[in-house]
Amino acid sequence: MTEATLVDAINRTLDQALADDPRVLLLGEDIGRNGGVFRVTAGLQARHGAERVIDTPLSEAGFVGAAIGLCLAGFRPVVEIQFDAFVYPAFEQLVSHAARFRWRTAGRYGLPMVVRLPYGGGTRAPELHSDSPETLFSHVPGLRVVAPSDPAGAGPLLLAAIACEDPVVFMEPKRLYRRGRQPVPERVTPAPLDRAVTVRPGRDLTLVAHGAMVEVAVAAAERLAEDGAAVGVLDLRSLYPLDRDALVEAATETGRVLVIHEAPRHCGLGAEIAALLQEYAADRLLAPVLRVAGADMPFPLLRNEDDYLPGCAAVVERAHLLLDY
């Protein structure tokens, strides 16, 4: 075991995948010598060569599209998008092509590609460096979308994404990149790609979150515990498909569910989770499902970040509404 930050954990897992499987390639902007703008790929080009850790021209549509062709040529490309919003030029390649490949081969062939997407706010970055576009992808049939929330969980999830025969969008909550260390094993083993994880059990209320919001949920649960409420936290990890069984189980245990996400509220994951619980656990819900989410606005410039980001206070306030229901 070694202590690793989220950045280290992803770096070590990529290193392991490159060492274990010659079909794995990394591509993206500034990922080679520079090691990526977040240093997630630091040292990997030196170790595995410039033919496997590849600096691309500034051309997201081009290299995400090329990843599809690389899959056909027998590779397993792991593409880094430099920041959340810069995936938009590649949207067509993901939506119209990567997502539909298995469908277009009558179920015969998938595309074993991963798109790594540093996402989310709270880093005081310029415009379009703080978006949370997970819903845009979770809405597209044919894509899997996952998001780790800590160093220990990131490696196994990433390895599973790389092993997956279908395209996976791997969302990295960048504000947690260097947030803290956790022990990670020398060799990572893959986790299931479609399972939520109970971070904290509860009896009175379940907070459902993913990525950087898990931390907020845990802080809120601790605060609520001071008020005598036993509040659980469920970390989704898989954003598509949702872990229905874990969600229904949580609803069964607590009867009260509050979903937290940073992406705008409208048509966000909270809406899907609320609908799913209506469909599968209506008789177990003791209160309506509520959401704490980003407002329906572009992510604000840095001085207003905290007005936008779901925080502990907002979660506690909404939680009380549910607990008192």
Next chain:
Amino acid sequence: MTEAAQTDQPTAPGAQLLAGAHTVLGAPAALRDRLLREVPQPRLLDLYRGLCRLRAFDDRALTLQRQGRIGTYATYRGEEAVQAGSVLALTDRDWVFPTYRQGAVVTLRGVAPEVPLLLWSGHPGGWHDVHRSRVAPICVPVATNLPHAVGAAWGARLRGETWVALGFAGDGATSEGDFHEACNLAAVMEAPAIIVVTNNQWAISTPISAQTRVTRIADKAAAYGMPGVRVDGFDVVACHQVVSAAAARARAGGGPTLVEAVCYRLGPHGTADEPSLYRDQAAARAWEPMEPVARTTTALVAAGVASPAELEAIREELATEHRDLGRAIEAVPAWTAAELAGTVHDPTPWTLGPEGLAGPVRL
């Protein structure tokens, strides 16, 4: 326009790119001085002011960033010549479409420097008045502003008006689809557009050699059926001449021009970047003699256009004008969430009103 042999070009790697680029300040001294004396003196001083205005802003912004008083900042030190030369070659009726690298060109259109600085501090008061200045908001995703410039220019033609639109891009941006689509559309629609590519030879850590297999970005123009012009990007006078000619051509119905301003990124990509990780900083330092404020000062003095004292007075005046900007922006009250929510749509839907922002108050 005069093509002249370079004299003061550096021996740095990449300097050969300047060969054949239109230059005035890079001409042999006697020729340079004669060429400068052919330009009306007030215009030269205007260009000099433009350079110094942009530099004063950049200096101040870098200081404030180091003090933690603004956010991540994209310095353009060394690129003042292409920015001031291009924008000052236009009339106030012409539109400009900047990127994050041209964060202060609005100040060349009379917008107070507090405004773009507020933007870098992360305050929505930093969104300047786009229609009054005819400068579009800066675009962060590279090359995405170019189709906008082309559309505006196309609009001028549809209206039968004679203004033009100029869009900026970097060398890295030329690898994006939007660059190609913008160039092609501009040519096909005969849009009076000018696309200025600042070839500073780096896109963060990616050198131009890893970006494209042509050595001259201007050569790409041929593929779209428009002229491509290369200019010394450290030369404010040459940039002004090249963009003036492109604008005159566009106004006369001659269609778009691709301008490649050859220079070098003297500083880091931005304040979060560490260039020593990926490039030889000695090579970067070898480009320092081309730094446009000092280079222009030397040339204007040598040509007898202005005295050192006169030029120093201009620099001083502009530095003074920018001195208290930090305090000025800090005095601007933050916007509330409600104020911000009122800027997404007009009229504001309930989702961004008090109820929508807070969620249900009662269950």
